[in-house]
Amino acid sequence: MMNNKQMNKAVNKYIKEVKSYLICDFKTQRKFTGDLKSRIHEHMDNGVINSADDIYQQIGDPQEIVKGFFENADTRKIKRRMNFTRVLMIGVIVFLLIWGTGVIIALVDVHISNNGYMVEEMYDVDPDTGEMTLESKKIIRGEDS
Numbered sequence: 647m648m649n650n651k652q653m654n655k656a657v658n659k660y661i662k663e664v665k666s667y668l669i670c671d672f673k674t675q676r677k678f679t680g681d682l683k684s685r686i687h688e689h690m691d692n693g694v695i696n697s698a699d700d701i702y703q704q705i706g707d708p709q710e711i712v713k714g715f716f717e718n719a720d721t722r723k724i725k726r727r728m729n730f731t732r733v734l735m736i737g738v739i740v741f742l743l744i745w746g747t748g749v750i751i752a753l754v755d756v757h758i759s760n761n762g763y764m765v766e767e768m769y770d771v772d773p774d775t776g777e778m779t780l781e782s783k784k785i786i787r788g789e790d791s
Contacts, residue, residue, distance in 0.1 A: 656698035657686050660708065667712040670719075671728045678715055 661679050668675050686705060689695040695704055705711065770781045 653690060656701060657683060659698070660686070660701050660705070663708040664711055667709050668715070671731055674719075682711070
């Protein structure tokens with residue numbers, strides 16, 4: 647017979663194994679595994695389950711448990727929830743990419759304006775000859791330069 651800490655560890659290992667086969671949205675997965683965990687603890691309280699092997703014998707193989715879940719589940723509802731989650735995640739990723747691009751552009755702009763320079767030249771054109779002469783040349787440096 648295992649102590650309480652060892653039994654909880656065995657239950658968590660079993661639930662983790664069930665989760666590895668359970669492909670559905672988070673909310674459905676959490677509800678199913680929560681119900682399963684409650685059922686296991688109920689059997690433990692009644693003395694039916696006393697070891698890790700008893701979990702597999704009384705509750706069943708994790709693959710079979712998940713198979714039974716999908717046979718009885720409303721797959722359209724699960725699929726709809728998964729699609730919503732997928733669209734939400736894509737939206738968040740696109741938002742973060744756009745935001746990140748904006749931040750990078752802003753940082754590059756700040757860097758250039760602080761460390762760069764600009765040359766401003768003014769030419770005067772003689773209307774008779776069409777000759778261009780440099781009237782003024784001004785170099786504007788960044789604040790750090």
